[in-house]
Amino acid sequence: MANGLRWISTAYDLGYTFTLCEGIGPRDLLARMGAEPHHLHELSDDVVAELQMRP
Numbered sequence: 001m002a003n004g005l006r007w008i009s010t011a012y013d014l015g016y017t018f019t020l021c022e023g024i025g026p027r028d029l030l031a032r033m034g035a036e037p038h039h040l041h042e043l044s045d046d047v048v049a050e051l052q053m054r055p
Contacts, residue, residue: 019033026042027040
């Protein structure tokens with residue numbers, strides 16, 4: 001493990017993308033990655049917890 005992050009590629013069956021950034025906000029990062037700003041909606045902690053409990 002040269003960089004300490006190699007485990008991420010094998011830890012999850014469905015896969016994950018791990019992105020680090022500095023000096024920009026979450027909405028700007030997503031827009032730079034191709035997301036359309038009108039599709040971005042911030043979720044509260046309660047909503048995220050509810051979504052994580054779904055099968």
